[in-house]
Amino acid sequence: MDRVEFRTCPERYRHWRLKVDGAVATLVMDVDEGGGLVPGYELKLNSYDLGVDIELYDAVQRLRFEHPEVRAVVLTGGKDKIFCAGANIRMLAASPHPWKVNFCKFTNETRNGMEDASAHSGQVYLAALNGTASGGGYELALACEHIMLVDDRSSVVSLPELPLLGVLPGTGGLTRVVDKRGVRRDLADVFATRPEGVGAAKAAAWGLVDEAVPRPRWEQTVAERAAELAESVTRADEGTHGIELTPLAKERTDTRITYRHVSALLDADQGTAEITVAGPEAPPNTASGPLFDADFWTLAVTRELDDLILDLRTNEPELGIWVLRTRGEAAHVLAHDALLLEHSDGWAAREIVLYLKRTLKRLDVTSRSIITLIEPGSCFAGSLFELVLAADRSFQLAGASEDFPDAEPAAVALGPMNSGPLPMGNGLTRLAARFHRDPAAFAAAEQAAGTALDAADAERLGLVTFAPDDIDWAEEVRLALEERAGFSPDALTGLEANHRFAGPETLETKIFGRLSAWQNWIFTRPNAAGPDGALRRFGTGRRADFDRKRV
């Protein structure tokens, strides 16, 4: 199949309509049956595939940046009787394992992003279920702050994946039902094993939705609730202009992806993507006040990284190692960081930092080994030092190097961006997670903030893994990459998923760790995905043939 492209814009949406009316936006899901991303299935009953979710992600992002006036987003359906039937089953049944896993990861991230908007951005999501929401349709609602279900004796919420398909809800459903909404575990068990679902009154009583609303009062009540939510938060001053997310310039071949600040060299033989991030060319221009537009370096580079991560994850599954480099001036990076934090009570700077936070979180749950190479001429400082902290291991070249004749020895620097604004999904900063059982080392690292740290300093402080000198550098890095490329890709995924999340767990890490790991296991089992499994037998009129052994 063709490469999947994640860049889109409202003018090109086939499945969603975005309407903005003052402080309230309405996002209408109205899936084009014939608009599947891959041939072979029809998107009936407002079911979705990756293409539908790519549009949703774009809409969520544009609402945050282009619509500072919007404080409540009503998510509703454009069909009769059905809000959304969830992920398309024929698409799932026909998809190879890596596709299913990657699809679920992306949809999870989008839903987490909606929760992030409600929690941190003053843009609160309201699910207005004007018909049945089943499976992923109900999970989409679960990502909203408030769920309303029309009470009409036919509309239900349901999670029919287990009884009908032999798999789990793939987008955080089980976790959000018991952990976020606090539905009692035995009722959750009943709910997730009842394919016919639960109607409005009982759904409200069990805590599956917040409100059951009779059909005659539906539109008025939704409007009232949206207005209330919009009133409950603050966002930008009236009349504030949004930041237009102008089209992202990208060149893409089989071996290279190039944006303005970010580029990647794809090496199929080596199994690597060598990614280079360019720092800002100058300090931010504040002559006439800060200018947070789409060209502002932090926003531009974050958009590029975000697109690159999604592209590589989906289109280059055999590039198992991402090698990250930077080049530029650390001081310019830190100046951009400082300006953003100085203006963090304003919506625009806040949005940019929150977006960077979400993009870095994508790295944490990416099933690729991440190696940072800190060379002379690099600018791993502040926000860009998060790339080192997100890496599975890092190498900093000690001293001068013949390969970089004009550059000073490599240095790194911590800054305020490393101490709070960019937490991982587990709620800790990457620095705190790194030293979560070693408060002395954590304090020493924080004290070194603002100082340029050469390789010996950074190694001593535990901020980098290895600090080889010029003589050993090339050989040591080459061996590390070769060795890693020889390991089992699956085992590396499991290893990294465990090592990256030391410390506390949250709703988010439980979804990516516990829930997704079980789902991935089930996705490989013959009971679900085998020729006689439930996922493949669905709709054939034949029951699945299960191996009855409990594992």
Place this chain on the structure above:
Amino acid sequence: MDRVEFRTCPERYRHWRLKVDGAVATLVMDVDEGGGLVPGYELKLNSYDLGVDIELYDAVQRLRFEHPEVRAVVLTGGKDKIFCAGANIRMLAASPHPWKVNFCKFTNETRNGMEDASAHSGQVYLAALNGTASGGGYELALACEHIMLVDDRSSVVSLPELPLLGVLPGTGGLTRVVDKRGVRRDLADVFATRPEGVGAAKAAAWGLVDEAVPRPRWEQTVAERAAELAESVTRADEGTHGIELTPLAKERTDTRITYRHVSALLDADQGTAEITVAGPEAPPNTASGPLFDADFWTLAVTRELDDLILDLRTNEPELGIWVLRTRGEAAHVLAHDALLLEHSDGWAAREIVLYLKRTLKRLDVTSRSIITLIEPGSCFAGSLFELVLAADRSFQLAGASEDFPDAEPAAVALGPMNSGPLPMGNGLTRLAARFHRDPAAFAAAEQAAGTALDAADAERLGLVTFAPDDIDWAEEVRLALEERAGFSPDALTGLEANHRFAGPETLETKIFGRLSAWQNWIFTRPNAAGPDGALRRFGTGRRADFDRKRV
């Protein structure tokens, strides 16, 4: 193969030697190469299989009950140069998926039990690694409070599973390295991808062990450290006699397992094990002071339940539903609970309660659906009510029933045992976990403690799932069992593993949730377990042939 039997005693050990010298016990691992539980592999280099671990579990249990004088346990090896090479690779390679998963679960539980002894029982484990500890050998050490490694330029600790076998360490290794010992994540990454391991000095510097001890000072230092650990805790008064864990009477056929207080009816057609727990026949006899011996009801019933859980898990994988009933007097159960809690500052009562806690935790991580049926004549009160709270759903018969002509309507009761002494692995009581987002419901339930609750009361308080009356009872229960028996066993495992652990996560729940789930996934992947996978190719001289796609 024959059924696996978990009952054993030191006289029958083939792989361990248990020596007690005052406050210090020494547990010497000295595996009999020819003593594998299943034909087809030799237990070389002190590698282990389920049979070796069954003996370890027995030893750990006996140390707690039969040796109140022991306050430090030295775990060491009986071979030259090697402490333990971990789980036997040929055994793993030849084992079907369910066996591997069940084996890892049991070994995990035993290691958690050692940590429980160190934390709560005043019996602290010391790993004296007198040679290389690799894979599961090092993971065994990780379960100890203090790890000493001989510094002799040849002994190492290592986790070679990923580079050599394409799987993860199966017994909590990754989690304990970063979460318990706080090893930095990048160093943990290096460690777990380096098959040759890490020698004593570096292992101590990285935090993988607590102490590197030169060979000449080895024995003296181990003895000193053991004495110090023993001094650091209190356990029982001097001269206290232990509780002998007398042989457990058990009758076992293909269709029935019978102990003194517990029995199970195995119904292969229905896919159920119908388990009945008999309450105490009388209040505890305290005429001449409390008598906490092996006949004391709580201890006896816990031992029986423990053995039954292990037997059913291992030998009856197709019985996917465990139906739990009780019969007896609630008052007698509560009287036994009260006596134990009254004497909880004494080692014996404390050990019994801790053992019950561990046994209930086994239920929480058991991959079977658990349904409790609360019928007239039952005694789901206090400690036995934990069975209801551990269940995926529960039915309480409302009112009188023709099927139980002589019994009062079914009632349940909460007691002090439900409010603290028996927490789940996530640190919450089952009652608190049930209502973790609903403090009002939690308070109402706690306030009802001590009251006999009929079906209507229990349902209203959210303590049971359904309360059908005599007319509906049989049909409703039958339908629930039939329906569940028709679902995908794998999907049920994933569902239950998520629903049962709402709320916080701990080292223990991370091991059973996040880590084990990833491991289970990897165990099903061709890259590990396929004919060309790393696990199967190990030792053949041929490299594994990997699908290089990262998932």
